[in-house]
Amino acid sequence: MADERPLVSIITANHNGAAFLAAAARSVLGQTLAAFEWIIADDASTDDSLAVIASACGGDSRVRVLPAAVNGGPAMARNRALAAARGAWIAVFDSDDLMEPDRLERLLAEARSSDADIVVDNLRVFSAADPTGQPLLNGQAYADPRWVTLADYITSSRMYAPRPGLGYLKPMFNSDKLGPLRYRENLKIGEDYDLVLSLMARGARLRFTPPALYGYRKHGASISAVMRGDHLVQMMAADAEFEARLAAHPPQVRRAQQRRRRSLETALAYDTIICALKRGDLRAGLVLSLRQPRSWPLLTLPVRVRVRRLWTRLSATCRTLVLKPMSR
Secondary structure, X not given: OOOOOOOEEEEEEEXXXXXXXXXXXXXXXXXXXXXXXXXXXXXXXXXXXXXXXXXXXXXXXXXEEEOOOOOOOHHHHHHHHHHHOOOOEEEEOOOOOEEOOOHHHHHHHHHHHHOOOEEEEEEEEEOXXXXXXXXXXXXXXXXXXXXXXXXXXXHHOOOOOOOOOHHHOOOEEEHHHHOOOOOOOOOOOOHHHHHHHHHHHOOOOEEEEEEEEEEEEOOOOOHHHOXXXXXXXXXXXXXXXXXXXXXXXXXXXXXHHHHHHHHHHHHHHHHHHHHHHHOOOHHHHHHHHHHOHHHHHHHOHHHHHHXXXXXXXXXXXXXXHHHOOOOO
16 A cells, blocks of 8 residues: 555665666666665756656656755755655665665565664675676675674774775664664765764664675766865764764774774875875975874875786786797
């Protein structure tokens, strides 16, 4: 029945995503779990997004589009979708991404069997150049289902950490646990991390399940592909508010937050130095780097990346020469 409460509300912020919306719609409407609603908060798109949605969804009554006259950013758009959501569970989905057909069904089963408040799965990061893609998280730590503590979640989300952060994962959370919490609308990057962080600080339990059921599309227009200094400042302000409320939390949580804060400060210093160098102000870049010695390892990142690429090419060439039969 149309009036029945859906099991899952899929919320999507869209701005000029026409190029990918048809594929996104196929992956949503093809879910094996049929008891969902898909709420698309369009953020004042200037392309053919609305027409693509109408064509791709073919009048499916489970799909609702919330247009906006003014662009407010992804967090504001998601909040509009949350205000309209009726589902027992909320699944975050971006308009340029994909889902495996059984993703919602499997996430819901995991949440129910483990009594989790939030459940996340691995990401498959793909692109036009690599359509098959690769899992975001690898290694033994992510081989089995497990609980993620608040300290784990914060620790994984340090800037330039050795492994990708858990904050990149797309959550499905219990709408009753969400209550009045909403996305922080001044955040352009890291809004999912911030919301899940607030939920966990209030006692919500997060469960990780290993299969990469979410397809994260990597392309040049992705907001998360471009980290700027103002994004870091916004994240630091949000973290400062969170850190001020940590007095009652265990020491390991407070230590993890302090390390994350230092990583953000270092990343901002690195960004400031790089901006100075790009505009040709070598003196300012040198002075800033001397004032911020923690940024020095980051300044070697481009060199290390180039060395790794060169080593990969040389290794491939050597293997080819070894395997190639000698000419007579």
